[in-house]
Amino acid sequence: MVSVAEMRKQNVIVTEELALSRVMAAGGDSAFLGGIVFNCKIASQLEILNSGWLDSLRASSPTRVKAAGTAISSSFAARQDQEYENWVMQHPSALRNFGDIVAGSKGKRIVMFLDYDGTLSPIVDDPDRAFMSDAMREAVRNVARHFPTAIVSGRRRDKVYNFVQLRELYYAGSHGMDIKGPSKGTKRTRSKNKALFFQPASQFLPVIHEVYEKLVEKTSSIPGSRIENNTFTLSVHFRCIDEKKWSSLTEQVGSVLLDYPQLMLTVGRKVLEVRPTIKWDKGKALEFLLESLGFANCSNVFPVYIGDDNTDEDAFRVLHEREQGVGILVSKVQKKTTASFSLRDPTEVMEFLHRLVE
Numbered sequence: 001m002v003s004v005a006e007m008r009k010q011n012v013i014v015t016e017e018l019a020l021s022r023v024m025a026a027g028g029d030s031a032f033l034g035g036i037v038f039n040c041k042i043a044s045q046l047e048i049l050n051s052g053w054l055d056s057l058r059a060s061s062p063t064r065v066k067a068a069g070t071a072i073s074s075s076f077a078a079r080q081d082q083e084y085e086n087w088v089m090q091h092p093s094a095l096r097n098f099g100d101i102v103a104g105s106k107g108k109r110i111v112m113f114l115d116y117d118g119t120l121s122p123i124v125d126d127p128d129r130a131f132m133s134d135a136m137r138e139a140v141r142n143v144a145r146h147f148p149t150a151i152v153s154g155r156r157r158d159k160v161y162n163f164v165q166l167r168e169l170y171y172a173g174s175h176g177m178d179i180k181g182p183s184k185g186t187k188r189t190r191s192k193n194k195a196l197f198f199q200p201a202s203q204f205l206p207v208i209h210e211v212y213e214k215l216v217e218k219t220s221s222i223p224g225s226r227i228e229n230n231t232f233t234l235s236v237h238f239r240c241i242d243e244k245k246w247s248s249l250t251e252q253v254g255s256v257l258l259d260y261p262q263l264m265l266t267v268g269r270k271v272l273e274v275r276p277t278i279k280w281d282k283g284k285a286l287e288f289l290l291e292s293l294g295f296a297n298c299s300n301v302f303p304v305y306i307g308d309d310n311t312d313e314d315a316f317r318v319l320h321e322r323e324q325g326v327g328i329l330v331s332k333v334q335k336k337t338t339a340s341f342s343l344r345d346p347t348e349v350m351e352f353l354h355r356l357v358e
Contacts, residue, residue: 080332084344087334094328094341094352101304101326101341108302110356111295111325112143113286113315115307116153116160118269119330119349125240127228132163136346139353144168146357148293152176152282154273154311156230170196174232175275175311176285177201181292196292201232204262204276208232211260211274218252225249232276239270268309282307283314304356306330306349313338328352 094101114120120140121132132140143149150170153160157173157180164171170181181196212229215236219225224240238249253272257263266273286305295301303325305315316327316338329339330349343349 083334084332088342091329091337091339091342093348094326094343095348095355097341098352098355104326105302105304108300109295109298110147111290111293111301111303112147112149113152113289113303113305113307114140114149114349115309115312115330116151116155116163118308118346119306120151120346121163122346123239123269127226127235127237130163132346136350137164137166139350139357140164140169141166142357143353150289152285152305152307152312152315154230154233154235154268154271154309156228159230170289172282172285172289174201174230175273175280176282176288177232177276177280179285179288198288198292199232200280201276201278204232204278207260207262208234208274208276211256211263214256215253215274218256219249222249222252234274235268236272236274237270238272266311268311273311281314282311283316283318286315286318301325304328306343306352 116132117123117127117130120136121130124130140149144166148170149168150172151160151164152172152175154175155163155173157171157178160173161171168182170179172179177200179196179198208229208231212227212234215227215234219227219236222241222245224238224242224245226237226240228235228237236249236253238246241249250272253265253274257265257274262277263274264277266275286303290296290298290301290303301324303319305312305319305325306328307315308330312327312329316329319325319327320338320340326341327337327339328341328343329335329337330343330345331337332344343352
């Protein structure tokens with residue numbers, strides 16, 4: 001396996017050959033990412049539409065309840081609050097237990113990893129309008145002044161950069177398949193890199209583009225459908241699609257992917273994700289960035305990863321297995337997670353970042 005040290009000898013930019021030697025899967029008909037797997041190679045129309053698959057969509061994308069009337073709304077809110085309090089006993093609030101997190105990081109170097117949608121910005125119906133507030137941007141900027149900071153997103157790297165607009169950060173787009181670091185060095189890392197550039201799935205670009213065009217055409221008849229090209233992955237958004245049409249959407253997507261065994265399908269929050277079948281995810285991206293920053297095999301590093309989606313579970317699992325740092329899930333509802341702590345929404349994320357800087 002090629003180490004980051006060896007990569008640095010090749011002018012920092014990681015070549016496609018090195019990327020392939022590092023992350024290509026050993027073969028097989030299925031892959032695991034983000035907690036839910038879709039086996040494109042042997043799938044059939046019937047498997048796509050089975051109740052388990054649709055149940056996965058519903059579990060990953062809870063429907064917002066709109067109560068009619070103040071009394072019902074108040075009752076619902078109270079029930080939601082009680083459910084959250086019960087759940088947070090198992091996944092403590094990162095704000096309420098902030099002192100414990102700080103104590104755990106004592107004498108160690110904090111490295112920040114942040115998801116974007118649902119973490120730094122609210123979830124919105126139009127993905128192109130998921131803007132972060134100026135206050136959140138300033139909070140992230142302040143964090144980056146003290147700790148190496150990376151944005152790890154399913155979004156295309158240049159798109160998430162346009163949302164965040166902070167040059168001093170590391171950006172990992174397409175679930176970590178497109179990583180780029182700031183060209184200017186920093187004193188807060190052990191790395192002497194002047195730049196970082198890594199694209200482990202570059203050989204999949206032609207097929208991703210081909211499937212994108214087919215999906216756009218195939219799903220055009222479904223009102224509210226939207227296909228987002230994230231360069232190395234594709235996002236099939238169904239946030240604006242009637243739930244009765246979800247089975248039709250999965251059928252259309254599955255019918256396209258049956259011809260592409262080199263791709264797989266996973267589920268996120270109101271989104272289906274089409275990805276290359278390589279052993280690479282947000283957890284692998286976290287490990288790669290830690291190594292690139294000079295913190296490989298360090299006992300005095302304290303990674304903090306904050307995210308809200310199924311895909312962030314890959315990073316939470318890495319931290320759990322390393323027994324280093326903390327994973328923080330952003331969620332108001334009960335979810336199965338490997339994260340150690342929780343925050344309710346981007347507002348609490350911003351408060352956590354402020355307190356960390358203070």
